[in-house]
Amino acid sequence: MRPQWWRHYSSIVLAVLLGLLLWQPMASLQAAGSAGEVVVYSARIESLIKPMFDAFTEKTGIQVKYFTAGEKELFERLQSEGANTPADVFMTVDVGNLWMAEHAALLQGIKSEVIDKNIPSHLRAKDNEWVGLSVRARPIMYSTERVKPSELSTYEALGDPKWNGKLCFRTSKKVYTQSLVAAMIKSLGEERTEGIVRAWMANQPRIFESDSKLLEAIAAGQCDVGITNTYYLAQLVAKDGKFPVAVFWPNQGDRGVHINISGAGVTKHAKHRDNAIKLIEFLSSTEAQNLVADANYEYPANPTVKASTIIVAWGDFKADTVDLAAAGELQPAAVKLMDRVGYK
Amino acid sequence: MHTSQASTTPYRLLRLRLWQKGDLWPVAAGAIALLVATPILVVVSSLATPSQEIWAHLWRTYLLELVWNTLVLIAGVGTGVLILGTGLAWVVTMYRFPGRRFFEWLLILPMAMPAYVMGFVFLAIFDYPGPVQSTWRWMFGAKTWFPDIVSPGGVVLVMTLVLYPYVYLLTRTAFSEQSASTVEAARALGLDEVSVFWKVMLPLARPSIAAGLALALMEALADFGTVGIYGYSTFTVAIYRVWFGLFNREAATELASVLLCFTFGLLFLERRMRGRARFSQTEGCVRPVPPRLLVGWRAWAATAICGGVVTTAFLLPVAQLLYWTLSTLGGPASDARYPMFLANTLILAAVTALIAVIAAVVLAYGLRLSRSPIVACCARFAGMGYALPGAVIAVGVLLPLAFVDHSLDDFLRRTFGISSGLLLTGSMAGLVFAYLVRFLAVSSQPLEAGLVKITPSMDMAARSLGTSPGGVLRRIHVPLLRGSLGCAAILVFVDVMKEMPATLLLRPFGYDTLAVRIWQLTSESFWEAAALPALTIVAGGILPVLLLIRRLPPAVMRSRAMQERCDESPLS
Numbered sequence: 001m002r003p004q005w006w007r008h009y010s011s012i013v014l015a016v017l018l019g020l021l022l023w024q025p026m027a028s029l030q031a032a033g034s035a036g037e038v039v040v041y042s043a044r045i046e047s048l049i050k051p052m053f054d055a056f057t058e059k060t061g062i063q064v065k066y067f068t069a070g071e072k073e074l075f076e077r078l079q080s081e082g083a084n085t086p087a088d089v090f091m092t093v094d095v096g097n098l099w100m101a102e103h104a105a106l107l108q109g110i111k112s113e114v115i116d117k118n119i120p121s122h123l124r125a126k127d128n129e130w131v132g133l134s135v136r137a138r139p140i141m142y143s144t145e146r147v148k149p150s151e152l153s154t155y156e157a158l159g160d161p162k163w164n165g166k167l168c169f170r171t172s173k174k175v176y177t178q179s180l181v182a183a184m185i186k187s188l189g190e191e192r193t194e195g196i197v198r199a200w201m202a203n204q205p206r207i208f209e210s211d212s213k214l215l216e217a218i219a220a221g222q223c224d225v226g227i228t229n230t231y232y233l234a235q236l237v238a239k240d241g242k243f244p245v246a247v248f249w250p251n252q253g254d255r256g257v258h259i260n261i262s263g264a265g266v267t268k269h270a271k272h273r274d275n276a277i278k279l280i281e282f283l284s285s286t287e288a289q290n291l292v293a294d295a296n297y298e299y300p301a302n303p304t305v306k307a308s309t310i311i312v313a314w315g316d317f318k319a320d321t322v323d324l325a326a327a328g329e330l331q332p333a334a335v336k337l338m339d340r341v342g343y344k
Numbered sequence: 345m346h347t348s349q350a351s352t353t354p355y356r357l358l359r360l361r362l363w364q365k366g367d368l369w370p371v372a373a374g375a376i377a378l379l380v381a382t383p384i385l386v387v388v389s390s391l392a393t394p395s396q397e398i399w400a401h402l403w404r405t406y407l408l409e410l411v412w413n414t415l416v417l418i419a420g421v422g423t424g425v426l427i428l429g430t431g432l433a434w435v436v437t438m439y440r441f442p443g444r445r446f447f448e449w450l451l452i453l454p455m456a457m458p459a460y461v462m463g464f465v466f467l468a469i470f471d472y473p474g475p476v477q478s479t480w481r482w483m484f485g486a487k488t489w490f491p492d493i494v495s496p497g498g499v500v501l502v503m504t505l506v507l508y509p510y511v512y513l514l515t516r517t518a519f520s521e522q523s524a525s526t527v528e529a530a531r532a533l534g535l536d537e538v539s540v541f542w543k544v545m546l547p548l549a550r551p552s553i554a555a556g557l558a559l560a561l562m563e564a565l566a567d568f569g570t571v572g573i574y575g576y577s578t579f580t581v582a583i584y585r586v587w588f589g590l591f592n593r594e595a596a597t598e599l600a601s602v603l604l605c606f607t608f609g610l611l612f613l614e615r616r617m618r619g620r621a622r623f624s625q626t627e628g629c630v631r632p633v634p635p636r637l638l639v640g641w642r643a644w645a646a647t648a649i650c651g652g653v654v655t656t657a658f659l660l661p662v663a664q665l666l667y668w669t670l671s672t673l674g675g676p677a678s679d680a681r682y683p684m685f686l687a688n689t690l691i692l693a694a695v696t697a698l699i700a701v702i703a704a705v706v707l708a709y710g711l712r713l714s715r716s717p718i719v720a721c722c723a724r725f726a727g728m729g730y731a732l733p734g735a736v737i738a739v740g741v742l743l744p745l746a747f748v749d750h751s752l753d754d755f756l757r758r759t760f761g762i763s764s765g766l767l768l769t770g771s772m773a774g775l776v777f778a779y780l781v782r783f784l785a786v787s788s789q790p791l792e793a794g795l796v797k798i799t800p801s802m803d804m805a806a807r808s809l810g811t812s813p814g815g816v817l818r819r820i821h822v823p824l825l826r827g828s829l830g831c832a833a834i835l836v837f838v839d840v841m842k843e844m845p846a847t848l849l850l851r852p853f854g855y856d857t858l859a860v861r862i863w864q865l866t867s868e869s870f871w872e873a874a875a876l877p878a879l880t881i882v883a884g885g886i887l888p889v890l891l892l893i894r895r896l897p898p899a900v901m902r903s904r905a906m907q908e909r910c911d912e913s914p915l916s
Contacts, residue, residue: 045864068864072588073849076739080746084766100591178589209573212869220473335589339405344575
């Protein structure tokens, strides 16, 4: 028997543990304490936001501290931290999430002529509780090898039996799909939308977990037509110029292509409110918007800035100008609708 | 070794003899159980106010499908891990064949692969656009049938391959601690190899097999990533759907409570599987079963089976990840901070493993001493966190932490006019606590299974010789349980490294781990780029396995003193 080993190590181990546990919260408190900085909770990943934050720090001297996590995780953390939150700015994707944050009273309205001038009003909340910073379009994607553009027309027309077994859709778990259907409910009404989505499902689409996998499936011949965000195709085309999938802009004769935004807002309990406004103003400026366009192939929210060359090549399109906030509000209705018709 | 089927009587005696007033062990156990159970209670308390509208909607749409899918998953993964886990443990402990020494620990490694990574890798290899099906179509034409990986079978396959090590690890420990004399007696009495397995070894290992199975199934129930990738709707998928899509956290936690009912059923079954039988070692000396040498085709068959499993569950995915890593070098995954991410991950995992094992020891020992139904109930409840999706646990942890922070802050503001801010929310302590809530079952299952085998008479002997209850634990149990302690520590360590949702939500500001890195890359569909952090997690998972193998050569579960006594015995 060696009875001592436990006794030997236990005190050292406990000391180390205590030290570790106490040390870390101090560091995190300090991180949020000093002036001349702004703290961002971001659902957008580091590689997309860091170039813009670096540019901001270089220009203003204000340090940007950021914390990235999933959309809902950040939302929960922000909500439970309440008045003690270190966050000044909440950055996330999809208008449904922005709308939700606004209605949970996590964001505050801000007055800024710069923002009003840079970002069109349909991409902002009424009092700028949230401000759109990039636009993503969600058009129809088709195989250039097996489909002629003339066969395509609208989102609705994908319910035509000729597409039976040839469709690829993104899972209804994804907020992008939910917003697409919510926007349709807003424009067409719930009953018509349900009929359309039911017709899609009657064509037995293959359901995918990611837009990129969906596009690869079209390229490989698993299906012919799908609906994805444009920047996923841009990423694939940037890697392989001959990627055999192309964009079709649907509904150009009526409401236009479904678009969504990523955006940011100043938190209700921001400790560095002025810096937070400065950051959002900067993010809406030409300089930062150019970075948006190049980093992730999204469309800039500032209309004076040009998109990257890959996506400019797909041509101009008419975007659906349905009230984005209303689409956010209808998201639960969209999810229930898809549950009813068996869209997984 | 003798196998005694002790009734509950010795335990009653034990309580009378061992637990006196003033002993704090059961109290400490109760306190730990209660603390860990708090977040789970927060989740369950949502059932008090059911969101009837959501339930009606689910009933009309896909509730039955959820239940069916979840049952299929449990049945499929349960069968899979039982066959692979016990079968491989049997082959590796009982026979000598080419490569056995390597397979012994190689077979543990698939555990280090996060299930969602494995799911994605398998999809990339075996789905329509992947290399296997492309080659197939090129060889046999585009219309030739090929099994679809995006199917219930595919989900079960992937989960089985990452989860069988739970059963394997615990069962192997159980097999290797079984005494040669039992097996020799069985053989002498005319049992053939197969009967020895079914009639002697398997029943003796039953507590460990049940513990491993319970862990594997709980993990399968809590999984979100894999079932998500394969579009397979289980309860976790519904939880996320209701929470994220319908903006209804209450209804989501209600669904989570239903998931807990499944778990409760599972744990009940596990208790039943362990049964009334208590297999205790009654002799001090345990001579391990000498493995038999396999020759000819049998030897190569054993090698082929183990090799096949290692290849599919580990080498193939690692090769694919390596390929992706090399092809994306210089892309968004490359980052000079990798050593820091790795260090953060390892520190977190090590600290949590240590705390979880200590907590589990106190819990198990307190239970053994008091056998109070209240403490037992709390302990059972505290272990259920493992079957809840990480995000649900994370919110269950976040709410009480924030409550404590805000209460303290309010109090200080009112009385002293100062603000304490957030002390627990977003602290290392908060994160480790969340891990403890989620992984306590992982550390206590192996311990409880191990503790059952220590005969109560040993405790009594030690106590009658004047040892304190703490002394019994320190001088008798801990040395005897070293194998189980090691297993528990490895399991928690690896699980913490892989854990993603709770880490994302609760980590301190600026404290990124490898799992966080994987999230950052996969959330924008840079799946190939996530190969590097995934590989690093796997490499980190090898570390404790190697350490344990080194420290505790094949006969894992023996104190050195006993080993020496065995060595002196004429039989060896």
